[in-house]
Structure formats: structure tokens, C-alpha cells
Amino acid sequence: MNKIMKEVKIVTKDLTLHYGQKMALNSINIQIPEKEVTAFIGPSGCGKSTFLRCLNRMNDLIPSVKITGEIRIDDLDIYQKKIDVVNLRKKIGMVFQKSNPFAKSIFENIAYGPRINGINDKKTLTEIVERSLKNAAIWGEVKDRLQDSALGLSGGQQQRLCIARTLAVEPEIILMDEPASALDPISTGKIEELIFELKKDYTIVIVTHNMQQAARVSDHTAFFYLGELIEHGRTRKIFTTPDKKQTEEYITGRFG
Amino acid sequence: MNSDQAKTAYIFTAESLRKKFRFSEFFAEKLITSVAFLSIAVIILIFFFVFRESLPAFKGKPKATTENKVSAGNKPESYGSSEPATAEQKPETYSGEEKVTTEKKPETYTGAEPTAANKPETNGADKDTSVSADEVNPDASLRPSAKAENEGSLGSLFGSEWFPVSENPRYGMIPLFVGTFKVTLIAILFAAPIAILAALFSSSFASPWLREWIKPAIELLAGFPSVVIGFFALMVMATFFQNLFGYETRLNSFVGGIAMALAAIPIIFTITEDALTAIPATYKEASLALGASKWQTAVFVTLPAATPGIFAAVLLGVGRVFGETMIALMATGNAALSGLNPFESVRTLAATIGAEMAEVVFGDMHYGILFLIGSLLFVFNFSINAIAEFYIKGKLIKKIQGR
Numbered sequence: 001m002n003k004i005m006k007e008v009k010i011v012t013k014d015l016t017l018h019y020g021q022k023m024a025l026n027s028i029n030i031q032i033p034e035k036e037v038t039a040f041i042g043p044s045g046c047g048k049s050t051f052l053r054c055l056n057r058m059n060d061l062i063p064s065v066k067i068t069g070e071i072r073i074d075d076l077d078i079y080q081k082k083i084d085v086v087n088l089r090k091k092i093g094m095v096f097q098k099s100n101p102f103a104k105s106i107f108e109n110i111a112y113g114p115r116i117n118g119i120n121d122k123k124t125l126t127e128i129v130e131r132s133l134k135n136a137a138i139w140g141e142v143k144d145r146l147q148d149s150a151l152g153l154s155g156g157q158q159q160r161l162c163i164a165r166t167l168a169v170e171p172e173i174i175l176m177d178e179p180a181s182a183l184d185p186i187s188t189g190k191i192e193e194l195i196f197e198l199k200k201d202y203t204i205v206i207v208t209h210n211m212q213q214a215a216r217v218s219d220h221t222a223f224f225y226l227g228e229l230i231e232h233g234r235t236r237k238i239f240t241t242p243d244k245k246q247t248e249e250y251i252t253g254r255f256g
Numbered sequence: 257m258n259s260d261q262a263k264t265a266y267i268f269t270a271e272s273l274r275k276k277f278r279f280s281e282f283f284a285e286k287l288i289t290s291v292a293f294l295s296i297a298v299i300i301l302i303f304f305f306v307f308r309e310s311l312p313a314f315k316g317k318p319k320a321t322t323e324n325k326v327s328a329g330n331k332p333e334s335y336g337s338s339e340p341a342t343a344e345q346k347p348e349t350y351s352g353e354e355k356v357t358t359e360k361k362p363e364t365y366t367g368a369e370p371t372a373a374n375k376p377e378t379n380g381a382d383k384d385t386s387v388s389a390d391e392v393n394p395d396a397s398l399r400p401s402a403k404a405e406n407e408g409s410l411g412s413l414f415g416s417e418w419f420p421v422s423e424n425p426r427y428g429m430i431p432l433f434v435g436t437f438k439v440t441l442i443a444i445l446f447a448a449p450i451a452i453l454a455a456l457f458s459s460s461f462a463s464p465w466l467r468e469w470i471k472p473a474i475e476l477l478a479g480f481p482s483v484v485i486g487f488f489a490l491m492v493m494a495t496f497f498q499n500l501f502g503y504e505t506r507l508n509s510f511v512g513g514i515a516m517a518l519a520a521i522p523i524i525f526t527i528t529e530d531a532l533t534a535i536p537a538t539y540k541e542a543s544l545a546l547g548a549s550k551w552q553t554a555v556f557v558t559l560p561a562a563t564p565g566i567f568a569a570v571l572l573g574v575g576r577v578f579g580e581t582m583i584a585l586m587a588t589g590n591a592a593l594s595g596l597n598p599f600e601s602v603r604t605l606a607a608t609i610g611a612e613m614a615e616v617v618f619g620d621m622h623y624g625i626l627f628l629i630g631s632l633l634f635v636f637n638f639s640i641n642a643i644a645e646f647y648i649k650g651k652l653i654k655k656i657q658g659r
Contacts, residue, residue: 056545058541058544058545061541061544063464086547086548086549087547088547089544089545089546089547090546090547091547092545093545093546094541094542094545096538096541096542096545098538100536100538100539100541100542101542102539102542102543102557102560102561103539103560103561103656104560104656112543112546112548112556112557113546113547113548115556116546116547116548116549116552116556117547162542165542165546166545166546169546169547
């Protein structure tokens with residue numbers, strides 16, 4: 001894969017994952033560039049979300065998962081024994097498909113991350129909260145009701161709040177697992193604009209069902225099918241002149 | 257032909273779409289409704305029964321048997337109503353040597369002092385006659401007792417003495433309430449943290465197979481007969497704690513509270529565990545993805561999110577302890593004292609009913625008072641739950657989960 005890229009952030013080598021006996025990922029080799037948006041597309045159950053969750057070791061929570069191969073971030077193997085998963089996840093933020101703000105106030109939702117990192121100074125926390133909310137383009141909507149429950153926000157606002165929450169711990173990589181799949185077009189548009197803004201500072205990996213979305217927001221696209229990485233390259237190339245027939249068929253809507 | 261039939265079956269006609277009376281559904285619906293209303297009605301009726309039975313306490317009427325005595329004797333002797341006027345003069349003492357010396361006529365059960373041996377009343381009645389004999393004017397003695405007829409017995413409800421079976425009965429419920437709240441407080445302070453932490457462990461930290469064992473095991477304890485817990489408290493825990501803390505009375509509110517905590521823990525545990533398990537996995541994932549450890553996730557995310565459920569669990573625990581009779585009867589010492597020392601014997605409301613109901617005369621004042629206690633138990637439990645449910649819970653949730 002000799003492509004013209006910026007600095008490579010994440011590299012996987014023969015990453016294979018089993019759920020019990022069932023193979024979910026089959027020897028994935030991919031390079032994810034720094035400070036760009038990489039989109040994973042593919043039909044349901046093709047392993048793209050599973051792969052995403054490998055990147056911050058969320059799959060560790062599932063007992064039956066067995067992983068072989070390696071994932072290197074900044075040339076460090078994150079699956080070696082010495083790695084502290086908790087600290088790893090501080091550096092790799094994640095936004096989930098279903099917005100999941102905590103049952104706390106908006107302020108506390110954002111402040112939670114810094115707090116568990118030992119920041120208890122009220123003033124610093126306030127600054128972090130404000131900055132994170134501004135970066136997530138939601139500050140204007142919630143600044144007057146920071147003490148209200150986050151569960152009272154709309155779906156799109158909740159999702160942006162979750163992004164703000166992720167930003168508050170200052171990660172380097174942000175993983176997004178279908179962040180807009182449950183949102184209306186307007187909210188989706190806002191999230192996409194946000195992604196566009198965020199890629200200046202963060203490496204973003206996004207899983208999406210929506211091919212138009214992938215085409216709109218991403219710089220690189222990877223197509224997964226049945227647990228295998230079929231094709232990976234510049235988004236424009238994947239969507240215009242894909243190398244593989246399967247990719248073309250999926251993108252043109254012949255299956256999936 | 258076949259297709260024709262299929263066609264006709266789906267045609268929209270008044271015939272095919274006419275309302276049908278489905279008897280079985282109608283019957284099942286009405287049956288379920290009536291059963292539901294019946295059960296609610298039964299509970300309300302039970303309450304009304306209990307309350308009605310407590311009416312003799314308000315009437316303050318002497319019971320039938322004493323009325324006979326009244327007619328036999330010349331004094332308006334009554335079992336429960338007229339005495340309180342003399343209560344100040346003759347406090348009840350069970351070990352009252354000093355009182356014997358200071359007071360002219362201490363209460364005694366031997367009935368040694370009656371000089372007027374020809375009195376028909378022997379059952380404690382003689383003292384009152386002698387009291388009134390002390391007074392110069394018989395009218396003066398009648399007046400306070402007549403006044404007491406109305407308010408004396410009820411007035412004594414708010415007194416601090418519970419001596420229901422003396423010749424001079426006093427039904428002060430304060431010590432009973434103090435005792436009940438004391439025991440409840442001790443039990444909940446002990447049970448709630450343990451049960452909640454255990455539930456947190458089980459839901460957040462235990463491996464799946466361990467959880468499969470812990471939960472049924474603790475739930476099994478919920479069905480543990482309280483008499484066995486009471487027995488254990490009486491025989492083992494009381495001695496153990498006495499040796500440990502070196503207090504005076506062996507059976508006291510502390511021992512009773514701990515024993516009741518044993519009864520309340522499984523209830524609180526089970527419901528808290530359910531509440532914690534019901535927290536969506538996405539909450540935990542969100543927290544973990546932010547770089548929180550398991551502990552931080554459990555304590556700062558899972559626990560606050562489960563507040564309503566945990567609150568309900570603790571309330572159920574309170575209800576259990578509040579109404580617990582057998583353990584209270586066996587392990588709290590049953591002395592109606594109203595001090596705040598946890599190592600003092602207490603008598604709870606429920607234990608009072610349990611202990612005395614078998615010995616009262618039907619329709620008697622004492623009988624009525626016991627039923628009054630029953631109603632109060634109901635009312636208090638109900639209002640604690642109501643206040644907690646509608647007031648404290650909302651505030652707590654607002655505080656923890658934002659407005």
C-alpha cells in the first residue's frame with residue numbers, strides 16, 4: 001500500500017478476531033493516516049464496528065473475544081501486555097452509534113472525563129467544559145442550561161454532547177461508530193461539519209452505513225466485507241474507480 | 257374458485273369488518289380488572305378493619321367485664337380510662353423500693369395493703385378506692401377521673417410510659433416510636449451500604465459465573481424465616497456483641513437492628529442489583545472509552561444512574577424492618593424505653609402488637625390501642641414511602657442527575 005499519505009497514525013498487521021469459534025475479522029492490514037478522516041463502509045455484520053472497537057481495545061470487555069495480530073499506534077503495539085488499557089483509552093476517544101450521555105447534568109457530563117483524570121479545580125473544569133462544548137459546536141445551544149440533565153437534549157444535541165465529552169479528555173484519535181445513524185438530516189449535517197472541523201486536530205476514524213456520508217466527510221475509505229478488508233484508498237478513488245469488483249457493486253448499490 | 261374465496265375474504269364490506277363480540281377476551285379482561293380492583297379493595301378493607309378495631313381506644317369506654325365490677329363496687333372503677341388522673345400520684349415501678357418508702361401507696365401486685373377486705377374488686381381495684389379515700393372530697397376524686405374518661409387514656413398516648421396491663425394503665429406510645437425508629441435506623445445504616453456495595457460488586461466486578469451463584473444465594477436469604485434470624489440474634493449475636501462492646505443490656509436495639517439488617521440486606525441487594533444491571537451497557541462503555549477505570553465507572557456512572565432503583569430498594573428495606581415483628585420480639589429486649597442510647601433495650605411497635613395481642617380482652621381499651629398501633633404502622637410506613645417517593649427521590653435525582 002504505497003499511497004501518498006500524511007504521517008501514518010495507526011497500522012494493523014494481520015489482525016484477526018474471533019468471537020468464540022466464529023471469525024469476525026480476517027487478517028486486516030490497514031494504515032490510517034494522521035489528522036485525516038478515514039471512513040469504514042460495508043454491509044451490516046462485515047466487521048467494521050468490531051474493527052473500530054479493536055482500536056481502543058473495547059473488545060476486551062467481551063469475554064469470548066480472541067485477538068491475534070498487532071495494532072500499532074505511533075509504532076507502539078497496543079496489545080502488548082504492558083499497555084495500560086485505561087490510559088490507552090484516554091488517548092483514543094470514542095463516539096457511539098446511540099448517543100449515550102450520562103444521567104447527569106450537561107456540565108457534569110463533560111467534566112466527568114477531566115475529573116477522573118484528577119482535575120478537580122472548578123475553574124479549570126469550567127474552562128474545559130466551555131472549550132469542549134465550543135469545539136463540538138453545541139455551546140450556543142446549551143450554555144444557559146449547563147446544570148440541566150443531559151437527557152433532556154435532543155438526539156442530535158446529545159450526540160454532539162458526546163463528542164464534546166470525548167474532546168474534553170484531549171484524545172489524539174477519535175473513533176466514531178455510526179455517529180449520525182440515528183439522527184435527522186439536519187443534525188447529521190451538523191455532525192459532519194463538526195467532523196470536518198475536528199480533523200484539523202484529531203485523527204478520525206468513522207464507521208458509517210451511509211455511503212454519501214463517507215463520500216462527504218472522509219479523506220480515505222476502507223470497504224469491509226465478511227470480515228475482510230476488501231479495499232482501502234483515497235475516498236475519491238474508491239467512489240469513482242474502485243479496483244475491486246465487489247467494492248464497485250456495493251457502492252453502486254447492487255448489494256448490501 | 258379458491259382465489260375467488262380469498263378475494264372475497266379481504267374485501268372491505270360492512271359484513272367482513274363488522275364488530276365481533278369476542279367473549280373470551282371480554283371475559284379475561286373483566287376478570288383481570290376485577291381481580292386487580294379486588295386486591296386493592298381488600299388492602300383498603302384490611303386497613304379499615306384495623307382502624308375500626310382501634311376505635312375502643314378513642315371511645316375510652318370501659319370494657320364489659322369492668323362494667324360489671326363498677327356495678328358491684330360503688331366506685332366508678334374502670335380498667336383503663338379513669339386511672340390516669342392518679343398516674344402522677346402513683347407512678348408504676350417494678351423495682352421501686354424507694355418509691356415504696358416515699359409514696360404512701362406504691363403499686364403492688366400482691367395486693368397486700370387493702371385494708372378494706374370486703375371490697376368486691378380484688379383485681380387492682382382496691383388501690384383506687386384507697387386513693388379516693390385519701391382525698392377529702394369524693395366529688396373531687398370523681399371530677400378528674402371523669403375528665404380523664406375522655407382524654408386521659410388518649411392523652412397518655414403521647415406520654416412516655418407504656419404500661420398497658422397495670423391497674424393504672426398508661427399507653428404512652430412515644431417509647432414505642434422511638435424504639436421503632438431507632439431500630440430501623442440502625443438496621444438501615446447497617447444494611448443499605450453493605451447491600452448496595454454487594455450489589456455493585458455483583459453487577460460490575462464479579463465474573464459471570466460468580467454472579468450466577470451470588471445472586472440466587474442472597475435471594476435465598478430473603479426467604480429466610482425471620483424467627484431463625486431472631487433466634488440466631490438472641491443466642492449468638494447478642495452474646496457476641498455484648499462481649500465485643502461490653503454494654504449492659506444483652507438484648508438491645510443495636511442487636512435487634514443488626515439482626516433486622518440481616519433480613520433487609522437480601523431485599524435491598526436484589527433490587528439494587530436489578531437496578532444496576534438494568535443500566536444500559538452503553539453508559540459503562542462511554543465511561544470506559546473516556547479512560548475511566550472499572551471502579552470509577554461503577555461508582556461515578558453506574559451507581560448514580562441507578563439512583564431511583566437503589567432508592568426504591570432501600571425503601572423496601574425500611575418497610576421490611578419497620579414491620580418486622582419476630583426479630584424485634586426476640587432480639588430487642590422489649591423494654592419500652594425512650595432513650596437514644598443504641599445499647600438500650602427497646603420495644604418496637606410491631607413487636608408490641610405481636611407480644612400483647614394474644615393477651616388482651618376483646619374490645620378492651622388495650623385491644624383498641626394495639627389496633628391503633630397497627631393502623632399507625634400502616635400510616636407511617638405509607639407516609640414514609642410517599643414522602644420518599646414524591647419528595648426526596650425527586651430532589652435526590654435532580655441533585656445527582658441534573659435538572
